[in-house]
Amino acid sequence: MRGRLWGLALYMFVLGFILNLLGIVSHVLVSSLAKRWFGTPLPTAFTTEWFAYAWSNFDLGRVLGVTIFIALAVVVLALILGFPAAYILARRNFRGKPLLLLLYFLPLLIPQMTYGIPLATTMYRYAIGGTVAGVILANLVPMVPLAVFILMPFFEQISMNLEWGAAMMGANRFQVFRRILLPLTVPGLLTAGVLILVNTVSNFELTFLVSGAGSQTLVVALFYNVFAGGVRPVYSVDAMAVMYMTTVMLLLLLALRFVRPTQMVFRLDQPQR
Template sequence: MQIRHRFVDRLWATALWTLVGFFVVNLLALIATVVVSSFGTRWLRSWLPADWTLRWYAAAWSEFQLGDVLLTTFQVVLAVVVLSAVFGVPAAYALARRDFPGKRLAMLLLLLPMLVPPVTYGIPLATVLYQSGLGGSMAGVILANLVPSIPFVVLVMIPFIEQIDPRVEAAARVFGAGTGRLFLHVLLPLLAPGVMAALLLVLVRTIAMFELTFLTAGPTSQTLVVALYYAVFASGVRAVQSIDAMAVIYMSVTLVWLLIALRFVNPTQLVGRSKRSG
């Protein structure tokens, strides 16, 4: 009985690990195909390309105006990160420290944009932006990206602020610190790690945010991921390899920030749920 149990358990474990292994191998191979293809000259009917080259990167850079696209991407992402901190952190502080009438409503308002998928509110939002003349502009793209980012910052920051002892602030007040000094010398240093983690997560998510940018961007306000979509969509016009080169550039941009982010945050926070204690 005991032996049979152990055998079934082994079998089950082996089956599960095989499944995980199969998934991971295919995932890595899928990513590797893009990289290999971007460095290959001609890749037809063989395991690997006939020869290796770097020219697709030069081709992609000029064909897709990647210089402009990258500049736009960084401007959009930077603006979204800064603005979601400016709006999100104070709101999180108020929600963590005060109980006020309407707090539940405010929380609901902050939760909803994270529960409703971007396409659903992106279309009415794009409509409003186009009618107010902001559609297709960089300002429109930034505003649209703030909708999921601000709630994200608030929700990551609330538990972080809650675990800072309010008596620290009270003590500073007792010693005569005004609001400005309290903020600068007490709160800011205590909040900095949490703010940085939240903003890194926003950064990674905004680089990869496709739907909202896609719905609100015009030809001059495309971010990298949207430009990549259009390139793949119109594949056949350009060489596959230069699209792959662009994909590799997108991948490197994302991965660099992901690696930086992972030094400071738990990977599971990227999917939007921080591990709560208790």
């Protein structure tokens, strides 16, 4: 009986959290559709004009284009850089490998504000700060390691015997890569790609620190508008937020076709004793 109550309390907590979350998200949604909304349960009149307003006033077409371009570029480059490294780290043993893994781990562990400021400083010094290329390069810092760590287990699953078998049948290294490894790691590449995509679109700090007027992504533009609260009608900011939310949710839906939700956070393995 006590156990039942206890379980009930836990679910009530989860329910409370989810209701809160839904309240927060739907407030943005409802507000974006409101003509005016002052202290009533729902707005007295609805309109879709704020979307048109936001689209033209915030130059969202261009911002969205820049965001997509940056995100896709980060995905492609991170996979190209991460793929071979993940293969070696999954397959080979060498001294200093734990150190190498730690080095790849750090950009994911250290908060981006901490290394973002010196990184931005350096990039402005070499005149790539503020450019689209700069934003891509900065986002790659955590995303290359992310690609490595997502791809590694996929390589570990592929039996060495498959490669050896192909080699025994006369395949050279490139053929082994082209005919065996690449097809077998397609699920891994999709998983990594789609997670990097969501992460880059929603990544704030690094992009914020290194982007300039023409290289802002959607989330950074949103920040400036929320920050400047009052300058523009709040409904238009919410309309922009809804557009951002829709983008992320679409990508998330796509991501959840390849990964379980629990795969989206750090996984702590049991210590092996």
